[in-house]
Amino acid sequence: MKNGAPPSPRPELRGLPVYEPGRAAPRGAIKLASNENAYGPSPAARKAFHHFSAFERYPDGGASSLRRALSRRLRVRPDHLLIGAGSDEIGDLLARAYLRPGDTVVYPKYTFVRYALSGRACGAKLVESRVAADFSVDIADLARAVRVRGVRMVCLANPNNPTGAYVGREDLRRILDETPRSAVFVLDEAYFEYARLSPDYPDGARFLKSHPNLIVLRTFSKIHGLAALRVGYALAHPSLISELHKVRPPFNVNAPAQSAALAALADERRVRRVAARNASERARLQKAMSGLGFTVYPSAGNFLLADVGMNGRRAFRRLAHLGVIVRPLDAYGLTRHLRVTVGKPSETRRLCRALSRLRTSR
Ligand SMILES: Cc1ncc(COP(=O)(O)O)c(C=O)c1O
Structure with a gap:
């Protein structure tokens, strides 16, 4: 086999980053990083x-x-x-x-x-x-x-x-x-x-x-x-x-x-039920996060964007350490922000406990 330079891809790919998906949750942790449906399918x-x-x-x-x-x-x-x-x-x-x-x-x-x-x-x-x-x-x-x-x-x-x-x-x-x-x-x-x-x-x-x-x-x-x-x-x-x-x-x-x-x-009924649950849980989470002193933006989806007043990547690491995986947004140019998926009530409680610890350690 002859040696030589490897085949070169199209120049457009030079420097193109690979999409970073939400991190998988290790055992015992919860994942609120990819806007998935916490209630699962029909x-x-x-x-x-x-x-x-x-x-x-x-x-x-x-x-x-x-x-x-x-x-x-x-x-x-x-x-x-x-x-x-x-x-x-x-x-x-x-x-x-x-x-x-x-x-x-x-x-x-x-x-x-x-x-x-x-x-x-x-x-x-x-x-x-x-x-x-x-x-x-x-x-x-x-x-x-x-x-x-x-x-x-x-x-x-x-x-x-x-x-x-x-x-x-x-x-x-x-x-x-x-x-x-x-x-x-x-x-x-x-x-x-x-x-x-x-x-x-x-x-x-x-x-x-x-x-x-x-x-x-x-x-x-x-x-x-x-x-x-x-x-x-x-x-x-x-x-x-x-x-x-x-x-x-x-x-x-x-x-x-x-x-x-x-x-x-x-299964249309399930779709409507999940949407209604999401709306009420999103309102609860938004209120709780605002109460903790974060700036939370209005959202029509199953996730919330928050300015956490500190480096978002660092906040993400600390929350991950507490067993809650969320999404840092530095790839979007939002360096003080996190995106959190709206989950079930038990997940909201766990997220809020972790955020409260994050706030006291800011
Ligand atoms: C705005 C938007 N479009 C598309 C997708 C990807 O959807 P799909 O899983 O159908 O590829 C996402 C997933 O997060 C999204 O947020």
């Missing part, structure tokens, strides 16, 4: 997964049963839907299908780090629009940013991770109207089922007819409690969906995951 979804037996067969490549079920639920035709291995995969398909080196991707500051990673991997330029001091999106600034020449993609997480802020109906309409039709508008609604309890929270799917460049992403990872199985979906005009099928791996969503997602979707 029992029907667990059952569907465990009863799966056709291991020797490839999965249904187009996930046609799941698409049909979603199409009935969401009142759109199946050709408006695409299923992915998590909504993350659909984000990557979008980048592969639409981004060329030198294109511009626009998103508000302090948003889900995956948009920047996918954009950079494709050689796109990244432009961040401003947010207010309470992290709400500055719509005028976003409207200005999306009109600049070369914008090929706009990403808006609604509500936003990690801040929890959301854009209301009229603001969403405005920003969609301002975005040129030549740019894909990616509306990431990973926390849709939680957020729809918040006043004036818009259902992005309502704008699909009027905006053929819009794609709405949702997931089974959050309220449906199936993060481990990796199932997400997109809603968009068929012309956009058909481009994504060209870059989709043929069997991207495994069969037991499709079965579990189908069962989870059917």
Whole structure:
């Protein structure tokens, strides 16, 4: 074998960081770091997964049963839907299908780090629009940013991770109207089922007819409690969906995951119950954390952003030492902040005990 330099990857990958997932909880610790559903999936979804037996067969490549079920639920035709291995995969398909080196991707500051990673991997330029001091999106600034020449993609997480802020109906309409039709508008609604309890929270799917460049992403990872199985979906005009099928791996969503997602979707009562529990537990946690002297921001998701008044990475380490894994946000440029997932009441109590010890040792 000849020696020589190893193959060089595309130059866009130079210096690109690897996504840092929430740390797994060691034995005895609790994990409130990845906005998972503390209550787990519907029992029907667990059952569907465990009863799966056709291991020797490839999965249904187009996930046609799941698409049909979603199409009935969401009142759109199946050709408006695409299923992915998590909504993350659909984000990557979008980048592969639409981004060329030198294109511009626009998103508000302090948003889900995956948009920047996918954009950079494709050689796109990244432009961040401003947010207010309470992290709400500055719509005028976003409207200005999306009109600049070369914008090929706009990403808006609604509500936003990690801040929890959301854009209301009229603001969403405005920003969609301002975005040129030549740019894909990616509306990431990973926390849709939680957020729809918040006043004036818009259902992005309502704008699909009027905006053929819009794609709405949702997931089974959050309220449906199936993060481990990796199932997400997109809603968009068929012309956009058909481009994504060209870059989709043929069997991207495994069969037991499709079965579990189908069962989870059917259990609407559970979804509503988890959303209601989350709203009350989130309010309780927000009050308790504010009472401990932290600045906590309003959130429409199943997580809260807090300014802990000290180095966030250090706070994360101390809390981990006390058996509570949360999320430091230095990768987002939020160096005094932590993001905590809203868990069960017992987890809230344990988190608050740890935060109280953190406060006295600040
Ligand atoms: C805004 C947002 N989008 C997408 C995802 C990832 O979702 P999925 O598990 O469907 O890939 C997350 C997960 O934390 C998220 O917060």
